[in-house]
Amino acid sequence: MTDAATSNALPPVVALRRRFHARPELGFLEYGIAAEAASTLTALGWTVQAGPEVMRREAMLGVPGAEAIAAARARALAEGADPAWIARMPDGMTGVVGTLDRGPGPVVALRFDIDALPIEEADALAHPPAAAGFGSAHPGRMHACGHDGHAAIGLEVARLLTAAEWSGKVLLIFQPAEEGGRGALPMVEAGVAAEATHFYAAHLGLGLPSGVVAAEARGFLGSAKIDAVFEGRAAHAGAAPQDGRHAILAAAHAVGALQALPRHGAELTQVNVGRIEGGSGRNVIPDRCRIEFEVRAETEPTLDALHARALAALEGAAALAGCAVRTELMGRTASFLSSPEAAARVARVAAAQGTEVRDVHHVGGGEDAAFFVRAAQARGGEAGYFILGADLADGHHSPRFDFDEAALVPGAALFAALALDALSGAPA
Numbered sequence: 001m002t003d004a005a006t007s008n009a010l011p012p013v014v015a016l017r018r019r020f021h022a023r024p025e026l027g028f029l030e031y032g033i034a035a036e037a038a039s040t041l042t043a044l045g046w047t048v049q050a051g052p053e054v055m056r057r058e059a060m061l062g063v064p065g066a067e068a069i070a071a072a073r074a075r076a077l078a079e080g081a082d083p084a085w086i087a088r089m090p091d092g093m094t095g096v097v098g099t100l101d102r103g104p105g106p107v108v109a110l111r112f113d114i115d116a117l118p119i120e121e122a123d124a125l126a127h128p129p130a131a132a133g134f135g136s137a138h139p140g141r142m143h144a145c146g147h148d149g150h151a152a153i154g155l156e157v158a159r160l161l162t163a164a165e166w167s168g169k170v171l172l173i174f175q176p177a178e179e180g181g182r183g184a185l186p187m188v189e190a191g192v193a194a195e196a197t198h199f200y201a202a203h204l205g206l207g208l209p210s211g212v213v214a215a216e217a218r219g220f221l222g223s224a225k226i227d228a229v230f231e232g233r234a235a236h237a238g239a240a241p242q243d244g245r246h247a248i249l250a251a252a253h254a255v256g257a258l259q260a261l262p263r264h265g266a267e268l269t270q271v272n273v274g275r276i277e278g279g280s281g282r283n284v285i286p287d288r289c290r291i292e293f294e295v296r297a298e299t300e301p302t303l304d305a306l307h308a309r310a311l312a313a314l315e316g317a318a319a320l321a322g323c324a325v326r327t328e329l330m331g332r333t334a335s336f337l338s339s340p341e342a343a344a345r346v347a348r349v350a351a352a353q354g355t356e357v358r359d360v361h362h363v364g365g366g367e368d369a370a371f372f373v374r375a376a377q378a379r380g381g382e383a384g385y386f387i388l389g390a391d392l393a394d395g396h397h398s399p400r401f402d403f404d405e406a407a408l409v410p411g412a413a414l415f416a417a418l419a420l421d422a423l424s425g426a427p428a
Helices: 010-022 031-043 068-078 083-087 128-132 147-163 186-189 245-257 300-320 340-352 370-378 405-423
Strands: 045-051 097-102 107-112 169-175 200-202 212-218 221-231 270-280 289-295 324-333 355-364 380-388
Touching: 010 128, 010 147, 010 186, 010 405, 031 045, 031 068, 031 083, 031 097, 031 147, 031 169, 031 212, 068 083, 097 147, 097 186, 107 147, 107 370, 107 405, 147 169, 147 200, 147 405, 169 186, 186 370, 200 340, 200 370, 212 340, 221 245, 221 300, 245 300, 270 300, 289 300, 300 324, 340 355, 340 380, 340 405, 370 380, 380 405
Parallel strands: 107 169, 107 200, 200 380, 212 355
Antiparallel strands: 045 097, 097 169, 212 380, 221 289, 221 324, 270 289
16 A cells, blocks of 8 residues: 555545545444544544444344454454444444534534445556555455545544534434445434434435535435345255255245336336355255345335235245245335425535535435434434535446545535534524
């Protein structure tokens, strides 16, 4: 890794993004970035909570095993993380919340996701992070969606708001495990941002060019992420196939059934089987096979109905092959819309900064900030999700993903200005 990753010639938010990019961590394993966020916020004078203080363990889905958690903690410590903060984040509970309370006034919560993806980053010199020396130092892990930029923006916002004058309270939420829809709900159920009168989150890129802000993102689908394990009976494939129960065959039936599930005529629905693994050898009837899939829909009732039909398809496929099947919900997102007031505030504040503003940007995919947005709106609060335009080297979740770092400084400035505008009591 070269000095480019932490060069003093770079704006601090860019240098920070590059450091985070070089050390990607998967959901519920983000010990290094979480500890750095906690340490930075503490040094700035914010009150910091972490781990069980801001996450409800029972609401966590798809938690890595104890061995993976121990390895992630050890690696973060080896890379310089503060042991005191690591100790406060047991069992993959890597959420961090910083609070700055300056007396009576509105309560503004801003969310920044921090996790990476299980992707091997491109190392060709045509890939900007590789060329500049801040490519992933963690094999098989990559910030391929821009969450390194989100985390860096969040800490820059902390610095900007610390230096500003205002009255009220601000919460900065550094959320783990956004990928797969796992990290927000445990924080919401722990009461994080329960008093917020205003909530905002955003995403870099997503097809919006640099220099543009979309006041509202639309098109997020609710989703359910499911793992299914088919259990059969092993047998010699040549000598005694009649004694076996073919788990891969059951999974194959299930893949076809899932992909063929009827879609909804009045709204967008999607099904995707993304992974299948099983078997031990070509001459053995496989006794185990696992698939990972998801279902998506625009509304909660349709998502629940599609989820139920998917589970029924799994049971039918297992029965056809004489196997058993067990399923586990690994993550969930929900559909949502920004409050009109929140979108209006984003548009007004961004325009005042001289930024080109588009009212709406259609995204697709899923986003578990939905649970924060919906909780704030249920209490009568103002909540919104906007897009910070950033040109991309390649698409999200690609080994060649990278975004225009010029979006970071204005992105942090917009978040800070939004918070200050809401704290001032100005109408949207």
